[in-house]
Amino acid sequence: MSLTHINHRGEAHMVDVGDKSVTSRSATATGFITMQPNTLQLLVDGALPKGDVLATARIAGIQAAKRTSDLIPLCHPLPLTHVSIDMDIDMTKGGIHVMATCRTDGKTGVEMEALTAVSATCLTLFDMCKAVDRRMVIGDIRVNEKTGGKSGSWSREDTVAPGNAVPEEKEDAAGSSMSTALLCVRFFGEARDHARAGMLDINIEAVEPLTVAGLKACLIARGDFDPSRLQAGRLMVAVNQKMTSEDHLLSPGDEVAFFPPVTGG
Template identity: 55%
Template sequence: MPSFTHIDKNGNVRMVDVTEKKPTERSAIASGVVCMKPDTLNMIMNHKVKKGNVLETARIAGIMAAKKTSDLIPMCHPLNLTHVAVDFYPDETSGTIKIESSVRIFSQTGVEMEALTAVSIAALTIYDMCKSYDKEMTISEICLIEKQGGKSGKFTREKSTLP
């Protein structure tokens, strides 16, 4: 098991020094699921939610969150992201909306946390905008699907390990 990079020899928390790391193209894809009542999903898809366009608001919130990840997670580096996308895949049969984010950068550090943060905040925005209709919504299955770049190379989640 590798040692923890965010803890110094005295056990103190620290931000990893990436100064000497070579910048490379890096990317990450994350996903999550919001489960809701069929009527709630129908209202979202037919633009009947009184607070406005739920998915476009959640998309903007997710993009903004990716850009602000270092303000939320203490040891994350502030990054100059080159691309953030947040997409939605509604499934009326299951009453779910799958959220997927992809983030890219050319830098010394990866963007996994930014992709995960984008999904999380997009999901919370959906909940916030629809909670007056459906307080039983659940947010689940938030996970890293893929990451590329850097010293550790490529990671792709096995389908069998998806939540």
């Protein structure tokens, strides 16, 4: 494989896409900005000095996606048909998950647009909150999925083989030494009776979307867990030992436990 932005003389050049066919394309990128719990609370309460942080950051992400070709030297301008920015406040991890999806009908992919949207959203969150929190960290910006074009659909889940994985970057400034590409999944009570083992390590690349619900679907698809056999009506979940819900976004290194409603005492 060669780098398409370098020509035969080793110079940077813009790829001629004139002969490429027009297809419907999309790309999704994600990132995470770490904040102090107090900052997050102020943000939730709408009490930050610069006003509605999330709405402003969302607009920044959309605007940035449209101007990607102005920022990235060899990136083609293209007409975006759709940009969406989702932000999810995560009190447990202490930060905000940012996800951007871009779509176009065109000759080149939109992953640079999605990455730029995530970056600008994070930068705007930083700008809006920096008066109360200077220790914020922006990180973990990556493409998770793209569709359309010559290479067809691509997602992290399909491409990274265990042992052949690109080493994960440190999760945050504190940087844990444990393997960050794994989720530790545990089962308790009756749920363990219907799981392959009481404890499993799942490569994060296999989970799409990266939520509790996505993880559950992945476990069921792999035959690791069969919640349909539960006598207990409900399945509960805890992430990092705190009860939560299925839409909870996961991060590398999370411990996720599934169990039926508790019956102690």
